[in-house]
Amino acid sequence: MKQLRIYLMLFGWLLLAPALIAAKPLASALVDTTAGVDTAKAKIGWWTIGAEVANNLSFFGRNTAQRFPYAAASFTYLHRTGLWASVTSYKLFDTESYVDETDISLGYSFKIRDLVETNISYSRFIFGENTPLVKAATSNVLSVKGALDWGILYTGLTTSYVFGNNQDVFTVLENSRFIPLNPLWNGKRVIGIDPKVTITAGTQHFYETHTTTRNGSGGSSEPGKGNVSGGIFDPATNKSGTTTTTSTETVSRFNVLNYDLKLPVVIYLGSFELEPAYRYSIPVNKIEGDESEAQSFYSFNISYTF
Numbered sequence: 001m002k003q004l005r006i007y008l009m010l011f012g013w014l015l016l017a018p019a020l021i022a023a024k025p026l027a028s029a030l031v032d033t034t035a036g037v038d039t040a041k042a043k044i045g046w047w048t049i050g051a052e053v054a055n056n057l058s059f060f061g062r063n064t065a066q067r068f069p070y071a072a073a074s075f076t077y078l079h080r081t082g083l084w085a086s087v088t089s090y091k092l093f094d095t096e097s098y099v100d101e102t103d104i105s106l107g108y109s110f111k112i113r114d115l116v117e118t119n120i121s122y123s124r125f126i127f128g129e130n131t132p133l134v135k136a137a138t139s140n141v142l143s144v145k146g147a148l149d150w151g152i153l154y155t156g157l158t159t160s161y162v163f164g165n166n167q168d169v170f171t172v173l174e175n176s177r178f179i180p181l182n183p184l185w186n187g188k189r190v191i192g193i194d195p196k197v198t199i200t201a202g203t204q205h206f207y208e209t210h211t212t213t214r215n216g217s218g219g220s221s222e223p224g225k226g227n228v229s230g231g232i233f234d235p236a237t238n239k240s241g242t243t244t245t246t247s248t249e250t251v252s253r254f255n256v257l258n259y260d261l262k263l264p265v266v267i268y269l270g271s272f273e274l275e276p277a278y279r280y281s282i283p284v285n286k287i288e289g290d291e292s293e294a295q296s297f298y299s300f301n302i303s304y305t306f
Contacts, residue, residue: 043080050074050303058281062257062292069093070100074303082109097128119145139164153177169254170202178266190268198260203252204287255285275301 050073057068074088086105091098107121123141140163147156158172176196264277277299283292 045077045079046305048074048076048078048303048305050076050301052299052301054297054299056295056297058297062283062290063281063295064291078109083107084109095130097130100128102126115148117147117149119143119147121145168203170200170257172198172200174198192266194264194266196260196262196264198258198262199256200258200260201254201256203254204257204285257285258283271305273301273303273305277301 052072055069057070070090070092072088072090074086076086078084084107088103089099090101092100103123103125105121105123107119109119111117121143125139141160143158143160145156145158153175154177156174160170162168174196176194178192178194180192259282260279262277262279264275267274279297281297282294286292
């Protein structure tokens with residue numbers, strides 16, 4: 001008999017995806033600095049202040065029965081060399097803590113032969129004392145992202161290693177294309193939609209329990225099982241002459257976890273960027289105990305760069 005049950009549902013992981021988004025460097029600003037020597041000399045780096053609100057959290061497509069709407073504030077610095085640093089704090093609604101989590105991130109963004117944009121980052125998570133999130137389970141993440149604009153689509157692939165008390169690996173494949181809507185505001189404002197289709201894969205942890213029944217003569221009652229000593233002199237043997245052995249082991253598998261469709265509207269007003277977004281998430285390959293379900297997410301992000 002085989003039973004599968006979930007190994008751990010970590011609420012702290014639910015904050016990872018928005019944390020990485022908030023901490024990403026201003027790649028467009030970095031590209032602008034390489035356009036001309038004078039521009040690069042005039043601008044050493046960029047500071048960005050951002051704020052975000054959303055109706056719920058998710059971790060690579062996984063969510064819980066209880067919803068966690070939140071507000072977040074971020075502060076990011078990007079040097080013209082591509083080095084960047086970011087601090088992001090989260091406040092879950094209806095909790096006692098003023099701050100439920102603070103993420104500190106460091107990274108480096110660069111290009112490979114003007115074709116592939118690459119970003120390497122490390123983030124450390126610090127949890128509030130009264131937060132409902134599991135604290136020490138996911139305290140660190142290392143991520144590597146490569147992105148290629150090949151005309152029809154903008155394709156990005158991110159691999160993340162999440163570690164703390166537990167270790168996991170996730171990959172996110174994203175395809176998007178920014179579509180400008182120039183007629184709006186008579187072309188005086190930059191506005192567009194940036195639809196994204198995302199496939200997420202990662203490790204899943206669960207227990208496998210095997211129960212094996214063997215007869216008293218030492219033969220196994222299940223094909224493919226090895227023989228063991230038995231009989232009436234074996235204390236583990238019951239009166240009917242059979243022995244039952246149960247073993248449990250931790251199993252980890254790498255599966256596709258989620259499909260996402262996101263539709264952000266991007267609005268540039270001078271140094272301000274506004275992004276209301278709708279996302280529909282479809283979790284797949286759920287294991288026993290996983291309460292994730294397909295649902296809609298709504299968010300609004302505003303940032304100011306100087």
